[in-house]
Amino acid sequence: MSDEDITLTAGDAEVTVRxxxxxxxxxxRVGGTELLRQGERFGCFPMAPWCGRIRNGRFLDGATLHQMPLNSPPHAIHGTARDGAWSVVRADxxxxxITYPLVEPWPYAGRVTQEFALTPDSLTLTLSVEAHDSSFPAQVGWHxxxxxxxxxxxxxxxxxxxIDFTPAWQEERGEDHLPTGHRVEPKPGPWDDCxxxxxxxxxxxxxxxxxxLKVTSREEWVVVYDEQREAVCVEPQTGPPNGLNTMPRQVTLLEPLEATATWTWRRL
Incomplete structure (x- = not known):
C-alpha cells in the first residue's frame, strides 16, 4: 500500500497519520479543534529504537560499542524511525x-510496527520493535x-x-540533559525531565x-517537556533517556518489545 496520508474518523474525532x-x-482534531502543534517536525512522532538522548551517541551491546549519528550534538536523539518513510499494512x-524496517545507521535488522485505534473519545497507540537476525537493546515511546x-x-x-501528574520520583538531570542516575523529589517546572x-x-x-485529555500507559517512564511557548510534550516510554546504556530492554527473536499508550479526552 502507498505511504499517502491516512485519515481516521470516529464521532467528531479525526486523526491524520503521515x-x-x-x-x-x-x-x-476533536470537534474541529486541533490539539497537536502543526508542522513537519511536530504532531506526534514515534521514538524507536531508542527514546530521548544517547550520551555521545554511543551505546554498548555486550562488549560491542556502537556509534549513532549525533543529530542533537553532542548526543543522538529520539531514534531513527521518525526519519524514514513507513509502509501501510492496513488502513480502515x-x-x-504501518511498519518501518530498521536500517542503517541502526546496526541490527528488525522492524518497527505502529498501530492506531480511534474511538469518539480516545486514541490508542501501540508501538513494537522486533528482531530479525539477532537480539539487541531497544526502547520505544511517543513524542x-x-x-x-x-x-x-x-x-x-x-x-x-x-499539566497534572503525581510521579514517584524525578530523574536528576545533569548539565548534559541526561539523567545522572540519582532519583530526586519531583520539582516544579518548567521541565525537560524524566x-x-x-x-x-x-x-x-x-x-x-x-x-x-489524559495520557496513560502501563509503562512507568514519562518525559515532560514544556520549555517552548507553543506546545507541551508528554512522552510515555519504556525507559529513561540514555536507557540503551543504563536500562536496556532486550529484543530477541522470540520476544519483541511492545508498548501501548492511550489518549482519552472529554469536553469541559
Missing part, C-alpha cells in the same frame, strides 16, 4: 497499521507536541494548558473551559 513523514500523527475508517493553547471555533485563543510512575504513566492535560 507514513511518509516518519510515521507521525500529524493531527488530532478508525484504525491503521507528542500538544498545543499549549487551543483555538476556539470563533477564532479566539483559550487559556494555557495545565519522571518515574511505577503504577503506569497517568498525566492529565487540561485546557480550562475547553478540553481535558
Amino acid at each position: 507514513p511518509g513523514n516518519g510515521g507521525r500523527v500529524s493531527g488530532l 475508517t478508525d484504525g491503521a497499521v 507528542p507536541w500538544f498545543n499549549r493553547a487551543l483555538v476556539r471555533a470563533d477564532g479566539s485563543v483559550g487559556e494555557d494548558v495545565r 519522571f518515574g510512575m511505577p503504577g503506569g504513566v497517568d498525566v492529565t492535560l487540561t485546557w480550562p473551559g475547553q478540553l481535558e
Whole structure:
C-alpha cells in the first residue's frame, strides 16, 4: 500500500497519520479543534529504537560499542524511525497499521510496527520493535507536541494548558540533559525531565473551559517537556533517556518489545 496520508474518523474525532513523514500523527482534531502543534517536525512522532538522548551517541551491546549519528550534538536523539518513510499494512475508517524496517545507521535488522485505534473519545497507540537476525537493546515511546493553547471555533485563543501528574520520583538531570542516575523529589517546572510512575504513566492535560485529555500507559517512564511557548510534550516510554546504556530492554527473536499508550479526552 502507498505511504499517502491516512485519515481516521470516529464521532467528531479525526486523526491524520503521515507514513511518509516518519510515521507521525500529524493531527488530532476533536470537534474541529486541533490539539497537536502543526508542522513537519511536530504532531506526534514515534521514538524507536531508542527514546530521548544517547550520551555521545554511543551505546554498548555486550562488549560491542556502537556509534549513532549525533543529530542533537553532542548526543543522538529520539531514534531513527521518525526519519524514514513507513509502509501501510492496513488502513480502515478508525484504525491503521504501518511498519518501518530498521536500517542503517541502526546496526541490527528488525522492524518497527505502529498501530492506531480511534474511538469518539480516545486514541490508542501501540508501538513494537522486533528482531530479525539477532537480539539487541531497544526502547520505544511517543513524542507528542500538544498545543499549549487551543483555538476556539470563533477564532479566539483559550487559556494555557495545565499539566497534572503525581510521579514517584524525578530523574536528576545533569548539565548534559541526561539523567545522572540519582532519583530526586519531583520539582516544579518548567521541565525537560524524566519522571518515574511505577503504577503506569497517568498525566492529565487540561485546557480550562475547553478540553481535558489524559495520557496513560502501563509503562512507568514519562518525559515532560514544556520549555517552548507553543506546545507541551508528554512522552510515555519504556525507559529513561540514555536507557540503551543504563536500562536496556532486550529484543530477541522470540520476544519483541511492545508498548501501548492511550489518549482519552472529554469536553469541559
